[in-house]
Amino acid sequence: MKRIRRAAAFAAALLLLFTGAAAEGTEPAAPAAQAQAQSAGGNLRKGSKGDEVTRLQERLQELGYLESKPDGIFGNDTVNAVKAFQRRNGLSADGQAGPLTQEKLYAEDAVAAPETILTDTLDGELPMLVNKKNMVDEYFQPADLVLLTEVLDTKLCKVKYKDTKLVREAAEALEKMLEAAQADGVKKWQVSAGYRTWEEQNGMLNTKTENYLKKHKDWSRRKARNAALKTVAEPGASEHHLGLAVDINVPGASAFKGTKQQKWLHKHCWEYGFIVRYTADKEKITGFAAEEWHIRYVGVEHAQKIRELGLCLEEYIEWMETGYMKSSETEITEINLDEEETPGEQAS
Numbered sequence: 001m002k003r004i005r006r007a008a009a010f011a012a013a014l015l016l017l018f019t020g021a022a023a024e025g026t027e028p029a030a031p032a033a034q035a036q037a038q039s040a041g042g043n044l045r046k047g048s049k050g051d052e053v054t055r056l057q058e059r060l061q062e063l064g065y066l067e068s069k070p071d072g073i074f075g076n077d078t079v080n081a082v083k084a085f086q087r088r089n090g091l092s093a094d095g096q097a098g099p100l101t102q103e104k105l106y107a108e109d110a111v112a113a114p115e116t117i118l119t120d121t122l123d124g125e126l127p128m129l130v131n132k133k134n135m136v137d138e139y140f141q142p143a144d145l146v147l148l149t150e151v152l153d154t155k156l157c158k159v160k161y162k163d164t165k166l167v168r169e170a171a172e173a174l175e176k177m178l179e180a181a182q183a184d185g186v187k188k189w190q191v192s193a194g195y196r197t198w199e200e201q202n203g204m205l206n207t208k209t210e211n212y213l214k215k216h217k218d219w220s221r222r223k224a225r226n227a228a229l230k231t232v233a234e235p236g237a238s239e240h241h242l243g244l245a246v247d248i249n250v251p252g253a254s255a256f257k258g259t260k261q262q263k264w265l266h267k268h269c270w271e272y273g274f275i276v277r278y279t280a281d282k283e284k285i286t287g288f289a290a291e292e293w294h295i296r297y298v299g300v301e302h303a304q305k306i307r308e309l310g311l312c313l314e315e316y317i318e319w320m321e322t323g324y325m326k327s328s329e330t331e332i333t334e335i336n337l338d339e340e341e342t343p344g345e346q347a348s
């Protein structure tokens, strides 16, 4: 079970909801002497089954890397838990429990997972900024996440992936906005992304890297990763980690740009507290190429001001904090090469 700590002020009731079952203040799991005696199993990997896998899962859980119940089946949860353990313990993160990983896992000095920090991402005077210069870590987690399918009426919008989550307030604003669009006769919407964990972003980057390696046999891993970083944000730098960003498009359409839905969204999203986060004229400041499909919830007041002032979020925050703006440019590495193929599913 992940140990959870809160970062920002938040309603006590929710605190209970999120930490009720978690052992707040638990010390890093002390490895039992017997744990060492259990090591030296074979090479366990995805698809492995049996008691050895159960023991592995129990140990991963004890150290705070695995949340799901040990079931003796080495599935995706276990792969991710092993990877997180490996990263934290200076091992190469391949998601397999070979002799080296198992030795470290059952050792007394095995490093436990740090506490997941639940953060109220809507707390504070100004919107929270996540970009290439302001990254969140692996254990960052927004408070008050809800499943979109539980908030959004399916008549308003298709939710492409059923497990898509958003912070409740953003999800409710999204529903209000889509109701208004519907009333204006603009129908057929799809949400293709909401909250994304560090691990998921890391997985996207790895998949893209692997694809490049398959396509270009002579490329080094570093070269492939750099190429992948042109269309997939580095884990920690994606605004989707906040649970306040939504990728929105038209189901089945090859591109979002130029559709009546896109035009309606860019005209009205501000009224519901969303901003169009990455625009062509601000690429050098945001560090991301324009993304017509990516909107970010900041609340109505900020959204309206941002629109009136014609600023991107980076500029707005600087303006609000200091009263002036020095132009701070970020190198743009994002190029949406495959926008036409998969609108709204890459990059940020």
Ligand SMILES: [Zn+2]
Pocket (backbone or CB within 6 Å): 193, 240, 245, 246, 247, 293, 294, 295, 347, 348
């Ligand atoms: Zn996005």
